[in-house]
Amino acid sequence: MKNKMNVLLSDLVLFYHKLQSYHWFVKGHPFFQVHSKLEGYYDEIKEQIDEVAETMLMTGIKPVSKVSEFASLSKITEASGDYVETKEIFDNILSDFSYLLKSVSEIKSQADEESNYLVSAKMDGLIESYSKTIWMINQSRL
Numbered sequence: 001m002k003n004k005m006n007v008l009l010s011d012l013v014l015f016y017h018k019l020q021s022y023h024w025f026v027k028g029h030p031f032f033q034v035h036s037k038l039e040g041y042y043d044e045i046k047e048q049i050d051e052v053a054e055t056m057l058m059t060g061i062k063p064v065s066k067v068s069e070f071a072s073l074s075k076i077t078e079a080s081g082d083y084v085e086t087k088e089i090f091d092n093i094l095s096d097f098s099y100l101l102k103s104v105s106e107i108k109s110q111a112d113e114e115s116n117y118l119v120s121a122k123m124d125g126l127i128e129s130y131s132k133t134i135w136m137i138n139q140s141r142l
């Protein structure tokens with residue numbers, strides 16, 4: 001579980017920067033809504049980064065904390081660092097949120113097997129958050 005949680009932590013750090021890059025470089029319609037929605041997403045992810053790291057510490061797992069470690073452990077593909085259309089942003093983050101949902105669900109299963117109720121309970125909040133975001137993004141695209 002140690003490795004899976006460090007990968008999750010690293011994914012969240014990379015995802016935070018990806019969302020901020022999209023916030024800066026979004027172009028097209030509806031700019032204002034997407035620009036501010038992305039800020040809401042990265043603010044939430046920022047809280048989750050701290051929650052995950054502190055949950056690891058509480059359960060005796062040492063979290064990675066160096067930028068080089070985050071970059072090498074994460075499976076999140078970085079943003080291009082250039083202007084990007086709203087559709088491409090949502091295609092991309094929908095797949096990232098789905099990947100994160102799968103990751104936290106797997107961590108929860110493993111935590112349950114190991115009777116680690118703290119980690120299991122913490123994953124519930126993340127499962128709820130990503131499920132809701134995925135549902136809302138899908139609704140916006142019907």
Ligand SMILES: [Fe+2]
Nearest residue numbers: 023024035039
């Ligand atoms: Fe801003």
